[in-house]
Amino acid sequence: MSRVLMFFAVVGLFGCLPALATAQPALEGKCPVCLFEMGKPVSGNKDIHATFDRQTFLFPEQKALAMFKANPQRYTPVLAGDCVVCLVEMGVRMPGKAEFAFKHQDRLYLFPSAKQLAMFKENPKKYVGADAPLGEYCPVCLAAAKKWVAGKNEFASTYDGMRYQVPDTAAKQKFDAAPARFVPALGGDCAVCLKDGGKHVRGKTDFTLLYEGRAFLFADSGTQAKFKDNPAAYANVDLANQGNCVVCQKLAGKAVPGSVRHVSVFKGMRYLFPSEKEREIFDADPGRFLTDAKLGAQGIQNGGAKTLRATIAVTGMI
Numbered sequence: 627m628s629r630v631l632m633f634f635a636v637v638g639l640f641g642c643l644p645a646l647a648t649a650q651p652a653l654e655g656k657c658p659v660c661l662f663e664m665g666k667p668v669s670g671n672k673d674i675h676a677t678f679d680r681q682t683f684l685f686p687e688q689k690a691l692a693m694f695k696a697n698p699q700r701y702t703p704v705l706a707g708d709c710v711v712c713l714v715e716m717g718v719r720m721p722g723k724a725e726f727a728f729k730h731q732d733r734l735y736l737f738p739s740a741k742q743l744a745m746f747k748e749n750p751k752k753y754v755g756a757d758a759p760l761g762e763y764c765p766v767c768l769a770a771a772k773k774w775v776a777g778k779n780e781f782a783s784t785y786d787g788m789r790y791q792v793p794d795t796a797a798k799q800k801f802d803a804a805p806a807r808f809v810p811a812l813g814g815d816c817a818v819c820l821k822d823g824g825k826h827v828r829g830k831t832d833f834t835l836l837y838e839g840r841a842f843l844f845a846d847s848g849t850q851a852k853f854k855d856n857p858a859a860y861a862n863v864d865l866a867n868q869g870n871c872v873v874c875q876k877l878a879g880k881a882v883p884g885s886v887r888h889v890s891v892f893k894g895m896r897y898l899f900p901s902e903k904e905r906e907i908f909d910a911d912p913g914r915f916l917t918d919a920k921l922g923a924q925g926i927q928n929g930g931a932k933t934l935r936a937t938i939a940v941t942g943m944i
Contacts, residue, residue, distance in 0.1 A: 649682050649910065649911035649913075649914070650682075650911075650913065651670070651672070651675070651682050651683065651684045652681040652682060652683050652706075652707060653667075653683065653684075653703070653707060653724050653736075654723075654724060655669055655670055655672075655684050656668060656669060656670065656684075656724045657669070657670045657683070657684060657685050657686055657690055658683050658694060658701040658702060658703065658734070659685065659690040659691075659693050659694050659701050660686065660690060661703075661724055661727050661734060662700070662701050662729065662734050663693075665727070665729065667724035667725060667727070668686055669684070669686065670683070670684025670685045670686055670690075671684060671685065671686055671687075672684060674686070674687065674688060674690075674691050675691075676691060676694055676695055676698070678694075678698040678699075678702055678784075679698075679702060679706060679784050679785060679786070679787065680892075680909050680910075680911075680912060681702070681706060681707075683702075699782060699784055699789075700732075701734070702734075702784065703722070703727070703734045703735065703736045704733050704734060704735050704736075704756075704757050704787075704789075705719070705735075705756065705757045705787040705788070706784075706786070706787030707721060707722050707736045707787075708720055708721055708722060708736070708787060709721070709722045709735075709736065709737050709738055709742050710735060710746065710753040710754070710756040710757065711737060711742040711745050711746050711753055712738065712742060713756050714752065714753050714756050714828065715745075716826070717815065717825060717826020717827065717828075718826065719787075719893045719894065720738050721736075721738065722735070722736025722737045722738055722742075723736060723737070723738060723739075724736065726738065726739060726740060726742070726743045728743055728746065728747070730746075730750055730754070731750075731754065733754075735753075756828075757787060757788050757789050758788065758789045758790070758791075759788060759809075759810050759813060759814025759828075759829070759843060760790060760810060760814070760831060760841075761831055762776050762777055762791055763775065763776060763777065763791070763831060764776070764777040764790070764791060764792045764793055764797055765790045765792070765801065765808040765809055765810070765841070766792055766797045766800050766801050766808050767792070767793070767797065768808075768834075768836070768841050769807065769808045769836070769839060769840065769841055770800070770808070772836060774831075775793055776791075776793065777790070777791025777792045777793050777797075778791060778792070778793055778794075779791060781793065781794060781795065781797065781798045783798060783801050783802055783805065785801075785805035785806075785809060785891070786805075786809065786813065786891050786892060786893065786894070788809065788813060788814070790805075790808075790809070805891075806889045806890050806891045806896070807839075807889070809891055810829070810834075810840070810841040810842065810843050811840050811841065811842045811843075811861075811863075811864050811896075812826075812829075812842075812863065812864045812894050813891075813893075813894030814828060814829050814843050815827060815828060815829055815843070815894065816828070816829045816843065816844045816845040816849050817842055817844075817853060817860040817861070817863045817864070818844060818845075818849035818850075818852050818853050818860055819844075819845055819849060820863050821859065821860050821863045822852075827845045828843075828845070829842070829843025829844050829845060830843060830844070830845065830846075831843065833845070833846060833847060833849070833850040834850075835850060835853060835854060835857075837853075837857045837861055838861065840861075842860075842861075864894060864895055864896045865895075865896050865898070866895040866896060866897050867897065869883060869884055869898050870882060870883055870884060870898075871883070871884045871897075871898065871899045871900055871904050872897055872908065872915040872916070873899060873904040873907050873908050873915055874899075874900070874904060875915075876914070876915045882900055883898075883900070884897070884898025884899045884900055884904075885898055885899070885900060885901075886898060888900065888901055888902055888904070888905045889905070890905050890908055890909055890912075892908075892912045892916075
């Protein structure tokens, strides 16, 4: 309890809440509506902005802002602007660039270089579903009712760059109120493949298990069986910072344990917090709290080190 009280004292001292407005804009400040409608990267105005899926977007005029607010899922780049080719081929969330944007089937994709863009154009079917780990199926129905129920596109929601469909308004309200509760572990990647092989491999809905209210997807029947035999060995492979609160660490320099009741998912990793206050601070600008986080062996494998290796190799490896 004393650690938590100390944390709140530091929060008050440094006034972190007003600083939440300083989050770096998505798309390097370029307007998503202009990019989608005209195929041109147009710089936005910092005074004309909107937030969607924990990203802040800038717009050059009020008309573009109104268009975005009317349908943010239409204009927000797939996978929150990360490269679907990098995710499928290397298992990493690599940010794309506005200069390498491509519109396909009325959705906007970003890539870090011309090489990934060319790979996408050559075989788009391989990559278009990268941001839908459950396909058409409802995450709420699966996690809460243990049923496979097809969702509808008109009731789709986006969280952590991933797209999920639910069957009705009630299910959508449940998902939007607490999305981290329903999304599959590791963003749909196979926990056994990461733990045992150090590789991110996309899981399949054909090989799914529910464990402690969470859905785990696996690459094949073999990895599914390994998890089933010893779930405790794999269930926390997506746990960041050893379960300690990254907000408390950043602002107070304290290792305060988080709780599964207060959770957020970012880039497929699961972050725990001692209360909703810290979770809300994190969700306002996740990137602010990741630089100094001591993720531990599992987190580094999944996040920092692997992303660094992929960044270095992105133009030569794939």
